[in-house]
Amino acid sequence: MRTDSVSGSNGLADGAPVQDGAAPGGGAVKFGAVRPFDAARAEAAVRELLLAVGEDPDREGLRETPARVARAYREVFDGLFSEPDSVLDTVFDEGHQEMILVRDIPVYSTCEHHLVPFHGVAHVGYIPGESGKVTGLSKLARVVDLYAKRPQVQERLTSDIADALVRKLQPRAAIVVIEAEHLCMSMRGIRKPGATTTTSAVRGLFKTSAVSRGEVLDLILRK
Ligand SMILES: Nc1nc2c(ncn2[C@@H]2O[C@H](COP(=O)(O)OP(=O)(O)OP(=O)(O)O)[C@@H](O)[C@H]2O)c(=O)[nH]1
Ligand SMILES: [Zn+2]
Known part of the structure; x- marks a missing residue:
């Protein structure tokens, strides 16, 4: 770099x-988020998405994936929850x-x-x-x-x-x-x-x- x-x-x-x-x-500058981050909802959505694409979210490799993805989304969208x-x-x-x-x-x-x-x-x-x-x-x-x-x-x-x-x-x-x-x-x-x-x-x-x-x-x- x-x-x-x-x-x-x-x-x-x-x-x-x-x-x-x-x-x-x-207009006034606001933070980007319109509601607080909902980790449980994000996890449920990822599980649903895995089902939708034909995967088995309960297989060993994917079991923790909804929680991991929820955490990753919270991180990559952190700018929605702060005042840049x-x-x-x-x-x-x-x-x-x-x-x-x-x-x-x-x-x-x-x-x-x-x-x-x-x-x-x-x-x-x-x-x-x-x-x-x-x-x-x-x-x-x-x-x-x-x-x-x-x-x-x-x-x-x-x-x-x-x-x-x-x-x-x-x-x-x-x-x-x-x-x-x-x-x-x-x-x-x-x-x-x-x-x-x-x-x-x-x-x-x-x-x-x-x-x-x-x-x-x-x-x-x-x-
Ligand atoms: N202007 C702009 N366009 C973007 C950006 N990121 C993605 N896009 C474009 O958003 C467009 C969405 O087009 P749609 O036809 O609604 O979606 P799509 O069928 O998935 O389009 P394709 O990507 O061409 O397959 C695409 O042309 C993307 O290249 C961006 O930052 N700025
Ligand atoms: Zn795109």
Whole structure:
């Protein structure tokens, strides 16, 4: 894994801070879950699924499987039960006015259409707002992790992370790029292993200034 932290110059003089609470659709930010995790229900569902696919859930190898799968689902959907934005509460008044970029953050998430993984890397960058408020580098990876732990599409994951940066840091600019392989396209269906999907979400100056966007994309896509 390569996780570079890059500071660079930028044409930020004309960049207005991004507004707080700029989540698409507006409204208060909520956790993803609409009810608490129900382990017994998950176990029963997995047992039922095994029956449905023609397996014997009582055979030795499968006996513990419903409980294991329930625990695994609780883990991979943990982001439904936590407030991802709160990890960005750790901020430092550095007075830093230039770009901060963390590249190649490993991402594992779950496609909401087929409930199979998609995985790859995320690149997260921002230019602090006028206050120069920055967050810890690891917090950028943490916010990616928490938003990843939900059933979703890659586009929404990308936007959710960018909007969290905007809400919590009020940056002059923010960008999230995710490159991922979807197992629903590799192991089944169209069966194109190795095909990758790239999504981006740009906010503030990275949206309005082609020069700034070009500069950060150059850093992100540089191999
Ligand atoms: N835009 C987008 N599409 C996704 C994502 N994950 C999976 N998909 C797509 O969701 C679509 C679901 O299509 P459907 O026709 O409803 O389901 P399906 O019959 O299983 O489709 P196939 O995967 O083509 O076999 C497929 O084209 C998937 O490739 C994602 O993160 N973003
Ligand atoms: Zn899928």
